[in-house]
Amino acid sequence: MSEQQTEVNSAPRDLVISARGLTRHYGKSIAVDSIDFGIARGEVFGLLGPNGAGKTTTILMMLGLTEISSGEVSVLGFDPAREPLKVKQRVGYLPDAVGFYDQLTATENLAYTAKLMGLARAERAARIESALARVGLAEVAEKRVATFSRGMRQRLGLAEIIMKRAEIAILDEPTSGLDPQATQEFLGLIRELKAEGVTVLLSSHMLDQVQRVCDRVALFRGGRIVLMGAVPELAVKVLGAGFVVEVEAEGPGIARRLAMIPGVTQVETLAADRFRMTAERDVRPDAARAVVAGDGALRRLSVDEPSLETIYARYFQAQPTGDVRHAA
Amino acid sequence: MRREGSPFQGLSTVFxxxxxxxxxxxxxxxxELLIVSTALAALYEAISSLRQNTAEDPFLLLRLFTIDQAPLPSFVAILGFLIPLMAIGLxxxxxxxxHNRRTMxxxxxxxxxxxxxxxxxxxxALATIGISLAALWLLVIGLGLIFLGVPPGGEEIARSAVFLIVAIFYAGVWLSLAMLLSTVFRSAATAALVALGIWLFLTVLWPMLAPALAQAIAPADPRYxxxxxxxxATAIWTQELLRLSPNDLFGEAMLAVLSPTTRTLGPVFLDQLRGAVMGAPLPFGESIMxxxxxxxxxxxxxxxLFAFSYVLFQRQEVRA
Structure with missing residues (x-):
């Protein structure tokens, strides 16, 4: 849809996941309706949308865990419908509200999946230990999972992906039901994965969290991707302009100077010394320069980053909702 | 569209x-406690009854399996009743x-x-049952050796080994049924209740219903x-209907294998028995037949039953 507008990654984009006309229907109801997207290596891609918008179904199709009605998807060059084992060998999946065998310890749980992955015995112990250490579960490695909190289970799920050394990590609603601190820790772990070059696909209905970690997002609604791109781009597209900068400064003719900065579309004077600029990009450095150059006294310079929530709300306000589909 | 890769990858790990x-x-x-304790009780009765009249029985060991001393049924009958419980339990x-643990x-x-x-x-699950049954089988043979003091012959061992194998398949039927129900019903309690219901129906109610149904299908000729x-005709219908229950199949197979004098499992006409030496044991191969x-x-x-659960499971949505 808006792939050509995306310049997050350098020119020849190395696509690890690409979907064309991907569709899934259950009987007459359509869960995923002919979606197209491409995800480049190393990016954090967010699938957003209300519950039942088709996010999980899309994920399951990518893993070959549910049938594809029509269209095609390729994951790391493999077709998940025909070569699911090759896909699943390389892709880590953390399901929504992941579960573990309560009577087994964290290590035993990971050992089971490690065996299913076909890791050699010597390799297993080392990988499990380091993965548990990475997610901060080393002290409870020998405790039974029955005693784990929700946040610990999510981290254990992430440890499984780390242990797998997955090239792509697919996380379905990873932060839902976590307290704010656990959420922060988890988002930190996601950033670490990205730093290691893992492609992360994240589904969520918690917009502000997604905004904090995602390079690009796709907004789902009724089984379709209605918007796709980086958050600032979407802001420009939906809100008209991406950045709102507030300047508090004293000096002659500041409003005029601010309006002359390239990229600024509008300057409002809120008070004698307060101005609000709307711009297509982050114009704070230019605004500071303009104020200082005009002998003004700069007191405050703040930016309202375009929030995904605003974009989301605005977009769906503008486009009246069709029928609400339930795919869950 | 063909899938690539082996369907058995990871089988041994899961196993x-x-x-x-x-x-x-x-x-x-x-x-195991339930089965071992009831089986031991039946064995004890069998041993004490056998010790009183140790006649010239060539198949003393097999008598351990089949002899029943009121009020306890025989060892085989107890197993016929309890193996399904074990299979359903597993x-x-x-x-x-x-699905419910969200591990799927x-x-x-x-x-x-x-x-x-x-x-x-x-x-x-089948291996678990197999191991338990094999242990129980060894227990019977061991106890027979200790208390009866007669070493078992080759044919007795062979017949009792056939008992073990048939018992494992009997468990397999119930295990497949239980797994089918566990695939159909998302609630484990529902699956367990339905499985136990079917078990009680087939072991307790069906033997009573089958003759009544046979009467309805083929009313007895007034001359008889x-x-x-x-x-x-009624007798044959009764037996055919009874054989719908795996319990009955197991009982009949065990009767043929463990009581070597069994010549037939169905009703026979007198002329079919002409020339038969009544009470003489059949050779091992004939009993197997x-x-x-x-x-x-x-x-x-x-x-x-396994194929049904396989198809259902393959088509099931992964999501809870």
């Missing part, structure tokens, strides 16, 4: 994990518990096919009734 779960579970411990939550999608996201998961679970005889259809029935039941 070992499930086996260790079963062997170490409290559920299995309780089932199978009723095989699939739905993975995580496990299936590993590089294995669903085949491996279902097959591994089935084989592990006047002579005080059973109408062969008599038990063969029942055994095949049990094997087929296992396979058909």
């Amino acid at each position: 070992v994990k499930e086996l260790s779960d079963h062997v170490s579970s409290i559920r299995m411990l309780m089932l 199978g009723f939550d095989a699939v739905n518990s993975e 999608s995580r496990i299936l996201a590993q590089p294995i096919y669903r085949d491996a998961l279902l097959m591994g679970k089935f084989l592990a 009734v006047l002579l005080g005889l059973n109408d062969p 008599i038990a063969w259809p029942q055994t095949v029935g049990l094997v087929a039941g296992t396979i058909i």
